[in-house]
Amino acid sequence: MPRAAVxxxxxxxFGVHDEPLQELFGAAAFDALDDAGIGPxxxxxxxxxNAMSGQAENDTHLGPKxxxxxxxxxxxxxxxxxxxxxxxxxxxxxxxxxxxGTHDVVLVGGVERCTPETGKDxxxxxxxxxxxxxRQYEQPTGLTFPGVFALLTKRHMHEHGTTEEQLASVAVKNxxxxxxxxxxxFGKETSVEEVLEGPVVADPFxxxxxxxxxxxxxxxxxxxxxxxxxxxxxxxxxxxxHATDITPIxxxxxxxxTQAARDAANQAYEQAGIEAADADxxxxxxxxxxxxxxxxxxxxxxxxGEGGTYAEEGRTSLDGxxxxxxxxxxxAKGHPIGxxxxxxIVELTEQLxxxxxxxxxxADTGVAHNLGGDAAxxxxxxxxxxx
Amino acid sequence: MPRAAVxxxxxxxFGVHDEPLQELFGAAAFDALDDAGIGPxxxxxxxxxNAMSGQAENDTHLGPKxxxxxxxxxxxxxxxxxxxxxxxxxxxxxxxxxxxGTHDVVLVGGVERCTPETGKDxxxxxxxxxxxxxRQYEQPTGLTFPGVFALLTKRHMHEHGTTEEQLASVAVKNxxxxxxxxxxxFGKETSVEEVLEGPVVADPFxxxxxxxxxxxxxxxxxxxxxxxxxxxxxxxxxxxxHATDITPIxxxxxxxxTQAARDAANQAYEQAGIEAADADxxxxxxxxxxxxxxxxxxxxxxxxGEGGTYAEEGRTSLDGxxxxxxxxxxxAKGHPIGxxxxxxIVELTEQLxxxxxxxxxxADTGVAHNLGGDAAxxxxxxxxxxx
Numbered sequence: 001m002p003r004a005a006v007x008x009x010x011x012x013x014f015g016v017h018d019e020p021l022q023e024l025f026g027a028a029a030f031d032a033l034d035d036a037g038i039g040p041x042x043x044x045x046x047x048x049x050n051a052m053s054g055q056a057e058n059d060t061h062l063g064p065k066x067x068x069x070x071x072x073x074x075x076x077x078x079x080x081x082x083x084x085x086x087x088x089x090x091x092x093x094x095x096x097x098x099x100x101g102t103h104d105v106v107l108v109g110g111v112e113r114c115t116p117e118t119g120k121d122x123x124x125x126x127x128x129x130x131x132x133x134x135r136q137y138e139q140p141t142g143l144t145f146p147g148v149f150a151l152l153t154k155r156h157m158h159e160h161g162t163t164e165e166q167l168a169s170v171a172v173k174n175x176x177x178x179x180x181x182x183x184x185x186f187g188k189e190t191s192v193e194e195v196l197e198g199p200v201v202a203d204p205f206x207x208x209x210x211x212x213x214x215x216x217x218x219x220x221x222x223x224x225x226x227x228x229x230x231x232x233x234x235x236x237x238x239x240x241x242h243a244t245d246i247t248p249i250x251x252x253x254x255x256x257x258t259q260a261a262r263d264a265a266n267q268a269y270e271q272a273g274i275e276a277a278d279a280d281x282x283x284x285x286x287x288x289x290x291x292x293x294x295x296x297x298x299x300x301x302x303x304x305g306e307g308g309t310y311a312e313e314g315r316t317s318l319d320g321x322x323x324x325x326x327x328x329x330x331x332a333k334g335h336p337i338g339x340x341x342x343x344x345i346v347e348l349t350e351q352l353x354x355x356x357x358x359x360x361x362x363a364d365t366g367v368a369h370n371l372g373g374d375a376a377x378x379x380x381x382x383x384x385x386x387x
Numbered sequence: 388m389p390r391a392a393v394x395x396x397x398x399x400x401f402g403v404h405d406e407p408l409q410e411l412f413g414a415a416a417f418d419a420l421d422d423a424g425i426g427p428x429x430x431x432x433x434x435x436x437n438a439m440s441g442q443a444e445n446d447t448h449l450g451p452k453x454x455x456x457x458x459x460x461x462x463x464x465x466x467x468x469x470x471x472x473x474x475x476x477x478x479x480x481x482x483x484x485x486x487x488g489t490h491d492v493v494l495v496g497g498v499e500r501c502t503p504e505t506g507k508d509x510x511x512x513x514x515x516x517x518x519x520x521x522r523q524y525e526q527p528t529g530l531t532f533p534g535v536f537a538l539l540t541k542r543h544m545h546e547h548g549t550t551e552e553q554l555a556s557v558a559v560k561n562x563x564x565x566x567x568x569x570x571x572x573f574g575k576e577t578s579v580e581e582v583l584e585g586p587v588v589a590d591p592f593x594x595x596x597x598x599x600x601x602x603x604x605x606x607x608x609x610x611x612x613x614x615x616x617x618x619x620x621x622x623x624x625x626x627x628x629h630a631t632d633i634t635p636i637x638x639x640x641x642x643x644x645t646q647a648a649r650d651a652a653n654q655a656y657e658q659a660g661i662e663a664a665d666a667d668x669x670x671x672x673x674x675x676x677x678x679x680x681x682x683x684x685x686x687x688x689x690x691x692g693e694g695g696t697y698a699e700e701g702r703t704s705l706d707g708x709x710x711x712x713x714x715x716x717x718x719a720k721g722h723p724i725g726x727x728x729x730x731x732i733v734e735l736t737e738q739l740x741x742x743x744x745x746x747x748x749x750a751d752t753g754v755a756h757n758l759g760g761d762a763a764x765x766x767x768x769x770x771x772x773x774x
Contacts, residue, residue, distance in 0.1 A: 061519035064763035100487015132448035
């Protein structure tokens with residue numbers, strides 16, 4: 001039996017936005033409510049994600065502000081923050097709430113502003129992002145997130161012979177996919193040559209190996225399985241796994257294995273009663289190209305050590321046998337931190353409904369992988385065409 | 388049937404602490420685990436609260452760090468932030484999780500540092516706290532939280548004739564109670580005269596009407612009802628209500644009614660199958676003296692308009708018929724934002740077990756009221772001696 005169903009999905013274009021955060025969230029929320037055919041008064045609760053707006057623009061306790069803005073004041077609202085896995089965790093808790101009988105109809109979503117529209121420039125936002133790494137053991141070394149994922153990726157290259165060309169092929173694929181998504185931050189393609197000629201950000205990552213800072217919002221309507229058929233286009237949520245890993249990264253014995261992702265994927269697949277091989281496509285957390293390769297292995301889309309080869313050979317492309325990030329991923333669609341997790345759920349919903357336009361896959365089962373911090377939090381979700 | 392049980396409770400002294408936040412949290416967490424007679428490996432999950440440490444000391448995504456520190460890496464962890472109602476919301480979600488069958492044994496707690504040990508002085512922390520008010524309509528006016536609650540209290544005084552002496556009597560009572568609590572930030576009593584001679588912070592509040600900025604941590608072990616009897620001293624959780632209110636406060640028609648508290652209390656009492664009159668005592672969110680008076684009415688401990696009279700006449704004192712804040716409350720025990728909600732649950736647990744020492748009440752049923760932001764979030768919990 002499904003754990004829950006998604007019956008509405010919406011998101012803003014990811015890119016640069018200057019409106020108040022509750023208005024930005026509202027645009028995605030109204031999209032999701034319209035898609036579900038309901039209004040704000042039909043909601044039992046709002047499960048809300050935002051990661052950094054306290055630090056970025058002195059704006060916290062945003063949940064009630066967003067509820068008021070969309071006309072849903074008085075419902076219970078809570079904010080989740082789990083670094084880049086923020087709204088996937090809100091989604092997980094919402095699924096549990098409708099499954100456990102606490103609520104029937106929940107709006108789940110997230111919003112974030114990360115561009116200089118916050119009033120903070122890129123170095124300052126980089127410091128703010130780095131607050132999600134270990135305060136005592138990582139931040140004082142000057143380590144920021146390009147460095148964190150560079151360390152993991154370097155170890156992967158050392159262990160498995162993964163190459164810079166393979167990393168570049170992830171960027172090329174995701175930019176090609178993003179070209180087909182009109183809500184993507186970037187609308188241009190790139191090439192392996194262009195990626196490899198870019199300036200080094202943190203070895204082995206060059207500029208085009210890194211996802212952008214984006215602004216945006218996303219939202220989905222989650223309902224209990226027993227009322228799902230009263231909506232027009234429900235998509236089943238059959239598994240949601242969630243695990244953490246030891247931190248700081250210096251305490252991990254095999255950091256490139258991203259163990260939390262393996263634990264979360266195993267939980268999600270077991271709940272769904274499937275194997276990784278049964279999944280048709282995945283949205284994974286490609287904050288850096290190397291992160292996608294490690295994720296593709298952790299969720300079982302490629303054997304350990306072959307994530308790079310799979311990407312280079314086109315097996316994870318739209319027309320490959322294991323498509324990854326048809327939306328363009330964080331790399332091209334963009335990465336408004338607190339909105340990224342539910343944006344993956346939006347993509348799964350649209351793909352499984354057959355509403356994904358030029359990037360439509362032939363798919364019955366999709367997987368979302370959303371990671372936070374120094375790979376210390378991962379949420380993996382499985383969604384399927386309603387049975 | 389109880390919704391859940393608390394089987395372990397712990398907290399640090401509230402006051403000034405300079406250790407890393409995960410160590411501060413760990414002190415409370417180990418207390419709670421020891422009290423429950425379990426170890427970190429027995430935990431299914433950590434529901435974690437922290438409000439401001441991103442802004443205060445660039446430390447976010449703290450949940451996995453705390454789990455690693457206490458030896459519970461790999462379990463699911465999520466951080467909640469709902470301003471001052473942060474850890475009450477973590478508690479609410481944990482209760483739902485054990486009730487719904489998601490988990491059996493959950494550690495819930497919160498940690499916060501608010502004193503100059505953060506590296507931020509009082510004006511800067513005041514600005515950071517104010518991030519929980521409305522970014523567009525409240526912050527630009529210069530309104531900070533003493534002003535927010537002064538506005539609500541002034542309206543209460545206008546409508547009901549509440550006096551400054553009545554406000555002062557709340558401070559006198561809570562300081563007297565705090566003297567009996569060795570974990571309280573303040574260990575000294577005060578008098579109505581001393582309160583009324585203090586400098587004005589925001590009319591009608593003088594210095595001693597305001598709770599302090601504190602550092603501290605608190606934690607409780609929440610388990611499902613069906614395993615509660617395998618622990619030594621379970622206390623039942625019979626109701627947890629949660630509501631939000633419209634924001635900004637200018638949009639509220641009766642701001643001094645604190646409608647979210649009324650909604651949350653009604654939910655909690657209905658779940659517990661009790662009336663307000665059945666509750667023996669309450670811990671309420673007395674961030675300012677006026678807030679306690681409004682809370683005492685919202686949760687039904689005093690008729691509307693009589694909260695001030697009840698306080699002045701000693702009816703809410705330790706030896707009164709409706710004791711409020713036996714712990715000393717935020718006013719004297721202290722207010723480390725993200726730790727405050729579960730600290731109220733710690734007090735309820737100890738009172739209902741008969742472990743409250745010099746401040747012990749004769750009580751079977753306790754209520755906790757934890758408020759966030761400009762009264763836009765409130766969580767009300769009911770706990771009872773195990774039936």
